[in-house]
Amino acid sequence: xxxxxxxxxxxxxxxxxxxxxxxxxxxxxxxxxxxxxxxxxxxxxxxxxxxxxxxxxxxxxxxxxxxxxxxxxxxxxxxxxxxxxxxxxxxxxxxxxxxxxxxxxxxxxxxxxxxxxxxxxxxxxxx
Numbered sequence: 001x002x003x004x005x006x007x008x009x010x011x012x013x014x015x016x017x018x019x020x021x022x023x024x025x026x027x028x029x030x031x032x033x034x035x036x037x038x039x040x041x042x043x044x045x046x047x048x049x050x051x052x053x054x055x056x057x058x059x060x061x062x063x064x065x066x067x068x069x070x071x072x073x074x075x076x077x078x079x080x081x082x083x084x085x086x087x088x089x090x091x092x093x094x095x096x097x098x099x100x101x102x103x104x105x106x107x108x109x110x111x112x113x114x115x116x117x118x119x120x121x122x123x124x125x126x127x
Contacts, residue, residue: 069094
């Protein structure tokens with residue numbers, strides 16, 4: 001075998017190093033919050049707006065469903081004659097049917113508010 005017939009030498013190709021710092025200056029959100037700069041105020045105001053929006057949406061949905069129960073009962077008057085034991089079903093819907101609705105809205109709000117706060121915390125922790 002002549003030297004010209006030898007196979008070319010293998011070369012390992014790797015990704016560029018990412019451990020070095022980027023060329024642009026970075027300003028972590030946590031530093032902006034700690035210094036109470038204008039950017040930090042914008043981030044906090046954004047969190048407050050998202051939490052307020054969530055509260056208004058959940059409260060609005062709760063009120064729409066709560067008001068729709070008596071409206072539906074008035075649209076279907078035959079339901080007033082149906083009873084469970086000696087209690088009319090319409091009373092049960094108005095008296096006991098509201099509690100699962102309150103619990104569901106509260107659960108939805110807490111889960112969504114926690115998700116908003118975790119996203120904000122991830123933004124703050126991201127450097």
